[in-house]
Amino acid sequence: MAGVKLTDVKKVYPGDVEALHTSSLEVNDKEFMVLVGPSGCGKSTTLRMIAGLEDVTEGTISIGERVVNDIPPKDRDIAMVFQNYALYPHMSVYKNMAFGLKLRKFSKEEIDRRVKEAAKNLGIENLLDRKPKALSGGQRQRVALGRAIVRKPVAFLLDEPLSNLDAKMRVAMRKELNLLHNRLQATMIYVTHDQVEAMTLGERICVMSDGYIEQVGPPLEVYDRPASKFVAGFIGTPPINFFEGKLEEENGSMFFCAPEIRIRLDARLASAVKEHNAGPEITYGIRPESLKTLRQEPEGEQKDITLSTTVEIVEKLGDEQLIYCRTGDTSFIAKADSHVEVKPEQTFNFLVDLSRSHLFEPEKGINITV
Numbered sequence: 066m067a068g069v070k071l072t073d074v075k076k077v078y079p080g081d082v083e084a085l086h087t088s089s090l091e092v093n094d095k096e097f098m099v100l101v102g103p104s105g106c107g108k109s110t111t112l113r114m115i116a117g118l119e120d121v122t123e124g125t126i127s128i129g130e131r132v133v134n135d136i137p138p139k140d141r142d143i144a145m146v147f148q149n150y151a152l153y154p155h156m157s158v159y160k161n162m163a164f165g166l167k168l169r170k171f172s173k174e175e176i177d178r179r180v181k182e183a184a185k186n187l188g189i190e191n192l193l194d195r196k197p198k199a200l201s202g203g204q205r206q207r208v209a210l211g212r213a214i215v216r217k218p219v220a221f222l223l224d225e226p227l228s229n230l231d232a233k234m235r236v237a238m239r240k241e242l243n244l245l246h247n248r249l250q251a252t253m254i255y256v257t258h259d260q261v262e263a264m265t266l267g268e269r270i271c272v273m274s275d276g277y278i279e280q281v282g283p284p285l286e287v288y289d290r291p292a293s294k295f296v297a298g299f300i301g302t303p304p305i306n307f308f309e310g311k312l313e314e315e316n317g318s319m320f321f322c323a324p325e326i327r328i329r330l331d332a333r334l335a336s337a338v339k340e341h342n343a344g345p346e347i348t349y350g351i352r353p354e355s356l357k358t359l360r361q362e363p364e365g366e367q368k369d370i371t372l373s374t375t376v377e378i379v380e381k382l383g384d385e386q387l388i389y390c391r392t393g394d395t396s397f398i399a400k401a402d403s404h405v406e407v408k409p410e411q412t413f414n415f416l417v418d419l420s421r422s423h424l425f426e427p428e429k430g431i432n433i434t435v
Contacts, residue, residue, distance in 0.1 A: 067129030067219040068094040068252060069115060074124035076110050084110040086276045087123065092220075097246050097253045099267030101260055102299070106273040108256045112222050115254065116145050129219060144213035145222040148229060150205045152197040152212075158184075159193040162212045179215040186248060187211050187241075203234045210245065220252040227262065239265055260300050264288070272296050289421075294430035297350050297423060303387060305352045306397040309427070312344035320369075321349045321424075325393035329369035331419040334434060338424065341433040348425040350432075353387065353400040355421040358407070359414040372397075372415045376407055388413070 069092040076085040085107040092098045100108040113119040115126055117138035125132050133141050152161050159180055166176045184190045187207045197205055206226060213221055223242075227235045239262060246253055257263055263270045264284045272279045272287060272295075280292040291297035297305045310323030319335040321328045328349070330338070338344060356372065363371040374390040374397075381403060388399040388407055399415050407413055424434050 068092055068096070069220055069254060070127040071111070071115075072125045072127070074111075074114065074126060075122045076107070076114060076119065077122045083276050085114075088278045089124075090271060090278060090281065092252060092254055095250050095252055097255065097266060097268045099255045099257060099263040099270045100273060101257055101263035101267075101270055102273035102279075103258055105275075107276040108258075108271075108273050109224055111273075112145075112224055112254060112256050115220075116143060116222050117141050118145075142219045143222055144216050144218040144220075145224065146209050146213050146226045148225040150197070150209040150229075152205060152208060154197050156196070157193065158189065158195055158197070158200070158208050158211075161197070161208055162193075162215055165212060165216055176215075179217075180211075183211040183214040186214065186245065201234075202230050203238060206230065206238060207241070214245075214249070218251075220254065223253065223255040225257055226255075228257075228259075235259075235262070242266060261302065264300070270300075272299060274299075290432075290435040291423070292432055292435060294348060294350070294425040294432070297425070297432065301352060303353050303398050303400070305350050305423075306356075307425075308349040308351075308395055308397070310347060310349060312338060312347050321347065323349075323393070323395060326372065326395065327369070328372075328417055328419075329366075334419060334422060334424060337434045341426070343424065343426060343433055346427050348427050348430075350423040350425055351417060352421065353398045355418040356397075356399040356415040357418060358399070358401045358405050359416050360405075363414055363416070367416060370417045370419060372417060374413055374415065376409055376411045376413050378409060379407055390415075 071090045073087050073089055075087045077083050100111060102108050110119060114121050121134050125134055128141055162180045163176045184193060187210060189207050192204060227238050230238060255266060267284055269282060270284050270287055271281045274295050280287055280296050287296060288300055308323050308326060310321055313320045313322050319330040319338055321330060372392060374392040376388055377391055378389040380387040384403055386401055386403045388401055390397055390399060423432050425432055
């Protein structure tokens with residue numbers, strides 16, 4: 066196995082369209098790295114450059130110790146799994162999995178051993194004689210994975226491999242991919258637009274936007290300490306709440322203020338404001354689970370860190386519920402235990418968890434509190 070390294074890589078298409086701005090990324094040996102972002106952010110282009118299916122405009126790509134810019138795809142010792150599976154419809158599962166090895170002149174015995182070993186790992190031993198048209202989507206995806214596994218490449222590249230599956234099958238296949246990575250101890254680079262897939266699969270995730278790498282890190286670090294407003298808004302379900310407002314200082318305390326909203330900042334947030342010389346315009350961000358329900362009217366210091374709001378809609382989700390609220394012209398979402406009694410049109414109070422609050426510089430969207 067081997068790591069993958071991108072150094073100052075840039076991709077420009079005809080017409081001066083920059084699909085990837087100058088970027089660097091290092092994927093460690095045996096790591097499961099997920100590239101995540103909305104459509105058109107450059108993640109698939111990045112994967113295709115690693116595979117050799119797209120030329121690099123500038124910079125270098127290394128797989129292991131080799132710079133592979135000028136090495137054709139077949140000689141890069143990588144395996145790619147596509148969104149549409151790319152199986153040969155006239156071949157059996159066995160022949161689909163064996164085809165690449167046959168082209169590389171492996172012996173019949175070695176081909177048979179590798180195919181059956183991969184089929185056992187993927188639980189498709191009983192499907193080897195079937196044609197792709199006789200398989201479900203999940204089974205076809207396993208075959209596509211098996212065809213990659215038998216080659217024993219130094220790295221696996223997976224381009225949105227679960228996007229054609231239904232929700233239940235995607236959950237099952239996420240588990241299978243995690244187990245497969247643990248068994249193979251292989252370097253895997255996985256592309257998706259689904260942030261749930263990114264959070265559950267990646268040892269680290271690389272969040273991309275408009276051809277830029279916004280942030281790279283372990284999933285929980287990216288979730289808890291987003292580098293930018295884009296990352297905060299893209300990662301997390303339901304999404305983070307953003308409040309647009311101003312900073313005001315009164316009697317030595319700093320407050321975030323918006324129509325019908327006034328929150329006293331704690332020492333951490335106030336220090337970040339001063340350190341970055343921020344304001345007066347600012348964006349305040351807080352995730353739905355960081356708004357705590359208050360069963361009674363706020364008292365004392367609680368009054369300065371409470372959102373008083375009108376409930377619009379309540380969505381019951383089993384053990385939890387989503388509460389859609391409006392304060393002034395601002396809408397937001399809170400997450401609460403399902404046993405908290407709350408109804409539409411009710412006035413409700415939420416205590417703000419300042420330790421999990423973020424302040425974003427409004428022009429560039431930089432998180433000044435990390």
